Amino acid sequence: MCGSPLFVIYDLVGVREDLTNGEFPSDMNSMWRYSQLLPVKSPSCVISLGEGWTPLILSRRLGKHLGLQMLRIKDEAQNPTTSFKDRGLSAAISRHYELGAKEFALPSAGNAAVSASAYAAAAGLKAHIFMPDDTPEPFFHQCELYGAVTTRVKGTITEAGKVMSDQNGDWTDLSTTKEPYRVEGKKTLGFEICEQMGWSVPDAIICPTGGGTAIIGIWKAFDELEAIGLIGPERPRMYAAQSGGCAPIVRAIEKGSDDIEPWVNGETEALGLRVPNPFAGRLILNSIRHSGGSAVAVADQEIEPTRRTASKLEGIDFCPESAVGICGLWNLIESGKIDYDEDVVLLNTGSGARYTNL
Ligand SMILES: Cc1ncc(COP(=O)(O)O)c(C=O)c1O
Missing domain, CATH: 3.40.50.1100 (Rossmann fold)
Structure with missing residues (x-):
């Protein structure tokens, strides 16, 4: 073992030649519509419950509330087990x-x-x-x-x-990024965002980030789409959102470090973001930096009120991690890193329904 994540590489020239009319088959309403760029060879081995191809919802009220003209929400709560x-x-x-x-x-x-x-x-x-x-x-x-x-x-x-x-x-x-295939599945988020925007990219993507599979996967998706001719060299700025109670990625970005230093006593109610020492630290930092994006930390006490306000404004079941994304987006707008007229995609990474001890 080399102690670093492995990446899957495809014959992209072959995939480009195989695509009918330069497009993926549009009759499959799951992430397996991109099977040429997924790692399973035999269709009979695909274990699918209908994951992916979730809606990219044009925000009616949350975007305006934040002062944005165009906010789209990729609603991953609509996956089979209600998360990305x-x-x-x-x-x-x-x-x-x-x-x-x-x-x-x-x-x-x-x-x-x-x-x-x-x-x-x-x-x-x-x-x-x-x-x-x-x-x-x-x-x-x-x-x-x-x-x-x-x-x-x-x-x-x-x-x-x-x-x-x-x-x-x-x-x-199957630990996060210790085997190469989970990132491949997460990558389909990037494919879908581009396809649902007519094979274009937004200006910015807000990713609640813990172990980093989504940010790494989405970033990989753009390179593959460019190699097969579906998008050009343009890229969105990738923003990782973390809770101030456990923000190793934000600290590394702010310090300009190449590696992530483990966060001691990480605590946050956004449980998926309580990852004190992400294994793929370098890849996460590279994706953020190459995109021209950044990482933003938010106060833990903001999470629950934001989740409530956002769910009420949009009728979407936001999880605490996505509330961190929403607060992070607010901070980025306030600090002028995102402009009111930019096209922003926010990931709602899952439903909040399981987060209470009933
Ligand atoms: C709802 C939710 N959002 C975000 C994350 C962070 O995911 P990633 O590994 O892509 O950083 C998790 C991880 O557990 C999660 O459950």
Whole structure:
């Protein structure tokens, strides 16, 4: 093992030649419409529950509230297990199933665990889930419903990962960016945003960021689309939004560092962003810097009120992580980094429904 993430590379000249009329088939309403640029060879190995091809909703009221003329919301709460994790786990579990995997394991803040449990169930395989013990109960219930074996670990996703590797089970490790295929699934977010905008890119994308699969994947998507001739060299500015309670990416961007220094005692109610030491730190920083974007931290106490205001304004079920994105967007507008007349895409990375201990 080289200790760094692996990247999937495609024969892009071949894909370009294969596309009918220079377009992907439009009759498939899931992320598998881009199967030429996904890592599964045999269609019978695709484990799909209908993930992806989520709507890019033109904001009616939240954008105006923030002072923007054009805000679009990519609503990932509409995925099968209600978060964008379904894209990565559908791609990864399909490919590892094709390669003969029988069991999977991953540490997770919640949504990836539910997603892995669902796709493992759909493949008829076993998932072992390691989650912080303060993860809200509905996440555990949902994983168990899909037949996963769950382990509660004191600490954050970092400690959950340690307990998992100490067990050294006979499983395929699906930890964020430690295998190459989850990023491939997340990449389809970038494909969809461009396709839904008529093969163009927005000015800026706001990404609530923890382990960084979305930001890395979306950034990779643009290079592939350019190589096959569907977009030109233009790129959106990528903005990572984090909670001030756990903001290792923001700190590295502000300091101009090449590597991410682990955040000590990371705490935030946006559980998916409580990632003190993202494994793919360099790739995340490179994507942000090359795009001309930045990273922004928001106060944890802003999260719940913002989530409520935004959900009420738009009729969309925003998760706490996306509320961090909304506060981050507000800060970027206030500080003049995003202009009122720019075309901005905000990711609603999932539903907020599982975040309370009922
Ligand atoms: C709802 C939600 N948003 C954002 C993230 C961060 O994801 P990424 O790994 O792409 O940074 C997570 C991760 O758990 C999440 O569950």
